Amino acid sequence: MAAVKLEQYLASVLDSTNVDTNEVRLKPGNKAFNLFRVYLENHNTGIHRYQTSNPTILYEAEGMAKTKINGQNLTLKAGNLLFLQEKCGYEVEKQGKNDLLVKLEFSSKVNCADFLGEKTTLNSREQKVAEQLVQILKTKRLLSLRCSQMSRPSQLMKKVIDEYLNHNLFTRSIIAAELRILVITAIRNQDLETAPANQHKFAQTALERYIDANYTDITLNETAEHFGLNPNYFSSLVKQKTGKSFVEHVDERRMQEARNLLARPDISVKEIIARVGYNGKSFFYKKFNEYYHETPVQMRAELFRQANINLK
Numbered sequence: 438m439a440a441v442k443l444e445q446y447l448a449s450v451l452d453s454t455n456v457d458t459n460e461v462r463l464k465p466g467n468k469a470f471n472l473f474r475v476y477l478e479n480h481n482t483g484i485h486r487y488q489t490s491n492p493t494i495l496y497e498a499e500g501m502a503k504t505k506i507n508g509q510n511l512t513l514k515a516g517n518l519l520f521l522q523e524k525c526g527y528e529v530e531k532q533g534k535n536d537l538l539v540k541l542e543f544s545s546k547v548n549c550a551d552f553l554g555e556k557t558t559l560n561s562r563e564q565k566v567a568e569q570l571v572q573i574l575k576t577k578r579l580l581s582l583r584c585s586q587m588s589r590p591s592q593l594m595k596k597v598i599d600e601y602l603n604h605n606l607f608t609r610s611i612i613a614a615e616l617r618i619l620v621i622t623a624i625r626n627q628d629l630e631t632a633p634a635n636q637h638k639f640a641q642t643a644l645e646r647y648i649d650a651n652y653t654d655i656t657l658n659e660t661a662e663h664f665g666l667n668p669n670y671f672s673s674l675v676k677q678k679t680g681k682s683f684v685e686h687v688d689e690r691r692m693q694e695a696r697n698l699l700a701r702p703d704i705s706v707k708e709i710i711a712r713v714g715y716n717g718k719s720f721f722y723k724k725f726n727e728y729y730h731e732t733p734v735q736m737r738a739e740l741f742r743q744a745n746i747n748l749k
Contacts, residue, residue, distance in 0.1 A: 443595050444499045446602075447537045451480055459485040459529075460540065466604035471544055472612060475601055478502070478529055478538035485529040492543045495519040495527075496594050499586075500536030504529050506579055509669065513538070516586035518594060518623075522578040539598060552613075552620040566624060577670065582623045593619040641679050644686065652690045653714040657683050691715070692728045699733055700740040706733050 454461050460476040473494075478485065495504075497513040504511050506519070506527040513519065521527065523546065532538060553559065553567050574580055584590040593615050600612050647663060648655060660683065661671035675683045691713040698709045707718070715721040725733050741747070 443599055444537060447477055447498060447539070448535075450477055451537075454479065457481050459487075463598075463602060465601050465608075467608050470601065470608055472609055473541045473543040473601075475598060476540040476542065478532060478536075478540065480532055480534065480536075482531055484531070487527055487529075489521050489523050489525045489527070489542070491523050491545065492547050493521045493525070494541040494543075494594075495521065496539045496541070496591075496598075498537040498539055498595070498598075500533055502529055502532055502536060502538045509673065511581070511669065514586075516584045516588055516591035518582040518584060518590065520574070520580040520582070522574050525578045541597075552617040577673070581667075581669065582620075584623060590619045590623040593622070644675065644679070645690075648686055648690050652687055652694070653712065655687055655714070687714075688724055688728065692725065695721075695725065695733065696729070696736065696740075699737040700744065702741065702746055706737070709733070 450461060450463065456479075459479055459481065461479050463475040463477055465475070495502075495513065495518065497515055497517045499515055501515070502513040504513060504519075504527055506521070507525060511519075529538065553563065553570075559567060570580065582590060597612050597615050597619070600608055600615070605611070643664075644660075647660060651660075657672060658668050661668040664671060666674065672683055675681070675686070679686070681689075695709055695713050698704050698712060699706075704712075710718060710721045713721075715724070722732060725736075729736060
């Protein structure tokens, strides 16, 4: 392995496999190694569906992977890592020829916070971070490390896999140490995607006020940042607390404004589309019809009739 890049070795494994299983197991260099098993996502057809029985790490070594985890779409790019708890359902779409997704399936109920060290060795701030990780994994059942391919956490994961594949002394101890540094480094470099402790500040009224002020060019990421929340967590929180998705809230506000503007004869439909934040006429008409069950032209005619406006 020393003379071959890890990515090249993993690609060669997939190229040489002739089985139609969704994943290909990589055997450890030391047969006695029992901390976790390593699998490589196969490039066969169809959507691959899984249910974790133990904590699992997904690592995108090369390319990109489109996944759905607990019903939530999530794209993994090269260098990204995901910590999944047990009983976590996820799907992986068929990967491209150059995509490499690696899975580490632990043999026991480890927690991401375990890699931070004994609680007694942590100061008060570090203990709060550890407690936060435990809470996130308990509620969301996943933890996303948005590392780049060249970041230190990503490089450490490659070392973990390389150590697993080779037969060296103290392999388990080395891997445990590298995983610990990986998690700590990700947190210190702010690569960690978490739900911050100030989530209690979120309220539906505050969301509605923010959308009301920014609906013309609003984005999920910017709104999540405004509330101090991770975008994926924020999206789930909005749905949980309001019963509607973030997009549905934005569309609702845009539709209300579109209706108000349609009542004004001095503004064209083309102008209205731009004002409420849509890029194309066909998409705006589709959304409008879904919301009001009639076209903007039909609604404008009725609004003019009610207001006794006659443009003829």
